[in-house]
Amino acid sequence: MLKRNITANYISQLYVTGVGILILPLYIKYMGAEAYGLVGFFAMLQAWFAMLDLGLTPTIARETARYHGGSMTALIYRQLLRALTLIFIGIALIGGGILLYMADSIAAKWLTVELLSLAEVKLAVQIMAISVALRWLCGLYRGVITGSEKLVLLSSFNVVIATFRFIAVFASMWHFGFTAKVFFIHQLAVAVIELLGLFIAARGLIPKQNMLENAIGWSFKPVKPVLKFALTIAFTSSVWVLVTQTDKLILSGILPLTEYGYFTLAVLVASGIMVISGPVSIAIMPRMARLHAEGKHEQLIKVYRTATQLVSVIAGSAAIVIAFYAEQLIFSWTGEQMLAEESGPILRLYVIGNSFLAISAFPYYLQYAIGNLRYHLIGNAFMVVLLIPAIIFAAINYGAIGAGYVWALINGLYLVVWVGYVHYKLEPGLHSKWLIQDGLIIYGSVILLLSFLSLWPIQASDRLLTILQIFAVSALALITAVISADSFRKKLILKIKSVF
Known part of the structure; x- marks a missing residue:
């Protein structure tokens, strides 16, 4: 199953990365380099939003793997999942709300806009805030699917979502106009579809409530045993964001959006190396956790x-x-x-x-x-x-x-x-x-x-x-x-x- 999972991950990641990279010249051609700079800023915002994860996504993936490895009862697992769900929703609301509130300042004071109107840029940033929060929420359900080692299912779903995100957006822009507004509204719709799809898939992999001997309840106590592990990952994840995104954040405030778009293009191609290695890590981490438990x-x-x-x-x-x-x-x-x-x-x-x-x-x-x-x-x-x-x-x-x-x-x-x-x-x-x-x-x-x-x-x-x-x-x-x-x-x- 490990080989099949790695193969499925590679196929989906190659497709997702390949279509995302190959389509970039068309974005620049039809939207303009400055509007594409907003797309690069959107990608950077998503990475910074990951700092709010607090180690929860890898934690639920690991605990799901341990549950399937027999190291945890179904009741304890469901209690942990419910507690983490509440935390995820709370952080999504807070983080997305802050970005939404700061949209005007980001558009007017941080980004260097030359051709686009400030109203259009502000609207784009507002839509980004909602989309980023929704996409971040997907991490909880991705963790459940990954920990269950149902990576063929997840990979197939990723291919579908990438097709909607990168290719189908041209149908929307062809009909409504090649503008940043149309682009980001389309991305918001895809984010909603992605969240619903992952939610449905994850629910089919967790033990049903009527199969449990006791009620799940509403408590954050199940989080305490994994808190040290989660907070350690939270720190390292925050460090990862600081390490990989500080240059992009600084340059987004220094370079004109047009030049920032060109910079984003180069960095995106280079990031393909990490994407290529990603499927291996996704596949081996739950497997190695299970082997250690055994x-x-x-x-x-x-x-x-x-x-x-x-x-x-x-x-x-x-x-x-x-x-x-x-x-x-x-x-x-x-x-x-x-x-x-x-x-x-x-x-x-x-x-x-x-x-x-x-x-x-x-x-x-x-x-x-x-x-x-x-x-x-x-x-x-x-x-x-x-x-x-x-x-x-x-x-x-x-x-x-x-x-x-x-x-x-x-x-x-x-x-x-x-x-x-x-x-x-x-x-x-x-x-x-x-x-x-x-x-x-x-x-x-x-x-x-x-x-x-x-x-x-x-x-x-x-x-x-x-x-x-x-x-x-x-x-x-x-x-x-x-x-x-x-x-x-x-x-x-x-x-x-x-x-x-």
Whole structure:
């Protein structure tokens, strides 16, 4: 089931990410770069709203997995779920209400608007506030579905919602006009559909009330046993938002919306690396939590290392290709040579930083399974102390390119220094094998290949020819990564032997 879940996650995430990225040039073409800057601001708001999660989404996912693993009774699970539901609704109302109240100030004082009317921008921000609150509420029900390991169902639903969000919006804009107002009203409608769909799916996975011996009741006491774990995740989640979104928040107030739209475009492409690694983490976290609860430590480490290699193969090879051919990729995608020249260096730096981040996240998955996030908490605290001031200084003084350099450098240091220490404390003897066999050998092989292929550079002149060349290089990089990965190479050799 784990392989099926990972496959389903990858298919849905590739579709969601792919359609979201491929459609961007059409947004800019029909809505204009400044209106697209509002779309980038909307994405950033959703990320900052996640700080209000307080660790509740991963907590309900973990507790759902533990319930299905037999570590919790149906009554206790339902009591916990009801308490978390009340907390989710309360925070959604408070957070969404604050954003709604601040809409006028955000439109008039924070965003640098040149072409759009302030009334249109204010309305867009108001709709964003409601949509962000609704989408955040979806986290509770996603946690139930994820913890139940019904990821094929969740992945299929994500594909449908992404189609409505990214493609169907053009039907709305074609009929009512290519304006920010129409775009965000459509997103609000999709957010309502998404919440209802997840609610219905989650209700079918939880124990029915009439099957319980006692009444569920109304109390927050069931939250207390998981409060320490939830608050630890809350802190680390807040740190994650601070780490990944501070540059975007600062630049949204510095850059004109048009330039911010171009910056968002580059960062969104780079974020595809984290999206590619996301399905693996979603699939292995409940599985590792269950294996730990069952005392199957060797199987847990095997899942951990195999998943690391999988991310190194897929996300790592993709990141290296993008870093080598950033300008050519943007040109083949948008057809704008000047945009490629301006966004390419930003994309290169962010994709390098994200490739470090995708691998650095794995010790968190191990600590999540164990149920003790102490080292993750400490590491993220150090990350904040180093990264936030550096990002603020670089963004204010050097703009997007300065923020990119800081992002790549500090994520590289985190991988080299802190991840090694965490492995030493939790699983002595693992780190060198994990870092070299599951990471460096795979990355190094692809870098050597592309360094050799760069002797024949891809010229960004003809879009179709450029994209075909990048696809060819990507295929070679992926093949090289698969051959370099120990677990995949062994399976490949066994299959070849079985044939002959």
